[in-house]
Amino acid sequence: MIVGASIAGCAAAIMYAQQGLRIALLDARSDIRAHKVLCTHHLQPCGAPILQRLGATEKLLALGMVETVPKFWTPWGMITPDAAENSPPPGFNVRRETLDPLLRQLANDYQNVDLLLGHRVSGLLTKNGTTAGVYGTEQGSAFTVEARLTVGADGKDSTVARSARCDSVSASNGRFSYFAQLSGLERPDGESSLSWFMDPDVAYLLPNDGGISVLVVFPALDKLGPFTDDLSTAFLAYANALPGAPPVRREHIFGKIVGTKHFSTTLTDPVGNGFALIGDAAATNDPLWGIGCSWALETAQMLVDATAQMLTETT
Numbered sequence: 001m002i003v004g005a006s007i008a009g010c011a012a013a014i015m016y017a018q019q020g021l022r023i024a025l026l027d028a029r030s031d032i033r034a035h036k037v038l039c040t041h042h043l044q045p046c047g048a049p050i051l052q053r054l055g056a057t058e059k060l061l062a063l064g065m066v067e068t069v070p071k072f073w074t075p076w077g078m079i080t081p082d083a084a085e086n087s088p089p090p091g092f093n094v095r096r097e098t099l100d101p102l103l104r105q106l107a108n109d110y111q112n113v114d115l116l117l118g119h120r121v122s123g124l125l126t127k128n129g130t131t132a133g134v135y136g137t138e139q140g141s142a143f144t145v146e147a148r149l150t151v152g153a154d155g156k157d158s159t160v161a162r163s164a165r166c167d168s169v170s171a172s173n174g175r176f177s178y179f180a181q182l183s184g185l186e187r188p189d190g191e192s193s194l195s196w197f198m199d200p201d202v203a204y205l206l207p208n209d210g211g212i213s214v215l216v217v218f219p220a221l222d223k224l225g226p227f228t229d230d231l232s233t234a235f236l237a238y239a240n241a242l243p244g245a246p247p248v249r250r251e252h253i254f255g256k257i258v259g260t261k262h263f264s265t266t267l268t269d270p271v272g273n274g275f276a277l278i279g280d281a282a283a284t285n286d287p288l289w290g291i292g293c294s295w296a297l298e299t300a301q302m303l304v305d306a307t308a309q310m311l312t313e314t315t
């Protein structure tokens with residue numbers, strides 16, 4: 001049973017299902033098209049083979065997912081990966097409103113995946129000191145689900161991790177972040193993802209599906225004041241001061257500017273009797289590195305590859 005039907009949970013459900021296992025996939029949210037809002041949509045290359053294994057790559061490309069390579073602005077000059085054989089493989093940019101529903105639908109398409117939406121887990125069932133499932137509420141009614149393995153894929157501040165009393169360490173963040181989806185912005189570098197490593201500030205301009213570009217800024221915390229006073233003015237001023245960036249105007253901003261002021265990172269002990277954690281539930285990384293989605297895919301794959309055969313043999 002998997003708690004959390006987002007990237008990590010759907011990926012694990014699909015890979016278990018491909019090996020013939022039966023999975024209950026629970027999520028607190030009730031809409032199959034729900035998506036994570038606080039994310040800037042870059043998938044590092046290490047996630048690409050796993051997207052392929054899920055059968056998602058071609059479908060996402062058809063929905064406009066952008067294959068992209070980075071270019072880095074630094075105070076010491078530009079770094080542009082060349083076409084040499086050892087240059088990094090491309091990553092992808094795809095908005096979560098495109099990615100999340102597709103992964104959830106792919107999981108739901110397997111007959112051996114029971115997608116249980118609107119199921120909020122609040123604690124773990126235990127038998128003889130071993131985790132044996134979960135309990136929670138669905139539309140105000142109590143439910144329980146028993147399983148041989150309970151997977152916590154329920155993101156940052158995981159209920160599964162807290163209920164299992166996993167050890168964890170956290171660190172505070174020296175930067176805050178804000179981002180916006182921009183429509184109609186000039187893309188001077190085509191499908192390249194522009195990165196500004198300004199030490200200590202960092203910013204990215206990411207071409208995405210639907211002709212949208214995502215601009216995300218990670219200034220050091222001492223610059224927070226103007227963003228708190230007048231977010232859109234501070235965001236635009238910051239964007240237009242980025243060296244070599246295309247001009248960003250207020251009318252480019254599509255939807256809200258969103259972000260996080262004090263985003264702590266957490267590393268959690270990810271396994272115990274009868275349960276395992278994957279994705280943000282296991283390690284919530286600094287969003288600065290745009291690695292969380294591929295980490296979610298990689299940890300799902302690690303768990304499935306380590307446990308599927310044993311679970312199949314004991315079914």
Ligand SMILES: Cc1cc2nc3c(=O)[nH]c(=O)nc-3n(C[C@H](O)[C@H](O)[C@H](O)COP(=O)(O)OP(=O)(O)OC[C@H]3O[C@@H](n4cnc5c(N)ncnc54)[C@H](O)[C@@H]3O)c2cc1C
Nearest residue numbers: 004006007008028040041042121154155279280290292293
């Ligand atoms: C500002 C910001 C920008 C980011 N940008 C990037 C980026 O560009 N690239 C990148 O790779 N990563 C990025 N990340 C990180 C990325 O968003 C996460 O690492 C990723 O979403 C983790 O996926 P997950 O499946 O582990 O968890 P989540 O996507 O958080 O999903 C958890 C799921 O569990 C469900 N759930 C939670 N609690 C319960 C419960 N009690 N019962 C039932 N269901 C529950 C939720 O509804 C949700 O569906 C960013 C993060 C932030 C904060």
